[in-house]
Amino acid sequence: MGSYFADISFREGVILANLNLTLEKQQQAAVELLGREPRTPFTVRTFCPDGSPQVLIADPVFKEDGIWKPFPAFLWLVCPRLKALTADLEQHGQVRAFSQRLKSDEDFRNLFIAGQKTIAELRVSMAEKIYPGELPDHIREILTSTTVAGSRDFNGVKCLHSHLAQELAFHNNPIGAAVLEQIKNCSANDHCGTLAARRSEA
Numbered sequence: 001m002g003s004y005f006a007d008i009s010f011r012e013g014v015i016l017a018n019l020n021l022t023l024e025k026q027q028q029a030a031v032e033l034l035g036r037e038p039r040t041p042f043t044v045r046t047f048c049p050d051g052s053p054q055v056l057i058a059d060p061v062f063k064e065d066g067i068w069k070p071f072p073a074f075l076w077l078v079c080p081r082l083k084a085l086t087a088d089l090e091q092h093g094q095v096r097a098f099s100q101r102l103k104s105d106e107d108f109r110n111l112f113i114a115g116q117k118t119i120a121e122l123r124v125s126m127a128e129k130i131y132p133g134e135l136p137d138h139i140r141e142i143l144t145s146t147t148v149a150g151s152r153d154f155n156g157v158k159c160l161h162s163h164l165a166q167e168l169a170f171h172n173n174p175i176g177a178a179v180l181e182q183i184k185n186c187s188a189n190d191h192c193g194t195l196a197a198r199r200s201e202a
C-alpha cells in the first residue's frame with residue numbers, strides 16, 4: 001500500500017505541476033509504446049532493463065462529460081517484447097488452459113482470488129483518493145467485483161496480458177507468474193524501447 005500512495009502523488013506531480021522533465025519523458029515514451037493518447041492519467045509502474053516503460057498503472061475510474069467510467073483493467077503491459085510473447089501463448093490456447101487450472105487446482109485458484117481481492121481494494125482506494133467522497137456505489141461495486149482483466153467471472157482469464165501486468169507490478173498473480181516463467185522477464189540485451197521505435201518507423 002505504501003508504494004501505491006507514493007505513486008499517486010507521483011502522478012499528480014506530473015499532471016498538475018508538469019515540472020519534472022524525466023517524468024515527462026517517461027510519459028512520452030509510454031504514450032509512444034501505447035500508440036495512442038490514453039483516456040485516463042497514468043504512471044509508469046515498472047520498467048524494462050533498458051529503461052523503457054513496461055507496465056503502466058492508470059486511474060481505475062474517470063469522468064467523461066459528467067459520466068462515471070469505471071476502468072477495472074487499469075494495468076497495461078506496454079513492453080513490445082512481452083506483449084508479443086504473451087500473444088503467442090494466447091494463440092497456443094493458454095487462456096483456456098489457465099481457466100481450466102483455476103477450476104481444477106484449488107491452491108492456484110486461492111492464490112489467484114487473493115491477488116484479485118488486493119487489486120480490487122487498490123482500485124477502490126485509488127478511486128477514493130482521486131475523487132474523495134464522490135465515488136458512486138455502482139462504480140465501487142464494479143471496481144470491487146471485476147478481475148484485473150475486466151471480467152466479472154473469476155474463472156474467466158480473458159486476457160493474459162493483464163495478468164502478466166499485475167504480476168510484474170504487484171507480484172500477486174499466479175497466472176502472470178506462470179506466464180513469466182515461460183517467456184522470462186526482459187533483459188538488458190532485449191532493447192525493448194528500441195524495438196518499439198524500430199517498429200513505429202517501419
Ligand SMILES: [Zn+2]
Pocket residue numbers: 048049054079080081082186190192
Ligand atoms: Zn521489455
